[in-house]
Amino acid sequence: MSLEQELIERLQQLNPTHLAVVNESAGHGGYFPGKESHFKVSIVSEDFAGLRLVQRHQKVYAAAGDLLSAGKIHALAIHAYIPTEWTGQAPESPECAHAPKT
Incomplete structure (x- = not known):
């Protein structure tokens, strides 16, 4: 399974009403076809209600878990x-x- 697909699956636990994951790796140094290192996530969820921006990001990081480790998502x-x-x-x-x- 691709990193992109794994990230999408993990972010489902935040109950998004909208989720877009874009692989932006091609716009970064060291790119080669198939590389998955840089992503942009747009996520809309009631789970973020009452949270500051940093707390929302922490929830996303927690959901992504080990995908944010060396050799995976940079x-x-x-x-x-x-x-x-x-x-x-x-x-x-x-x-x-x-x-x-x-």
Whole structure:
């Protein structure tokens, strides 16, 4: 199973009403086809109600668990919302300074 699919399955425990996991590895240095190292997560859940941003991120980290260890996911951008905050779109990711040059 791919890291992306494992991450999606683990984040289901947060009862998302919206979940998008994007593999952004191709935009980072050292990329090769099939590499899974950098991900962006947009997640909307009532489980985040009453939590500060850092607490929401901690819940996502806890759900991801050992996927965030060496040799697996190197970077995880998290956009965590409650349903009333969700506008239908997460912010764009910045360009990586070490991205392959085209």
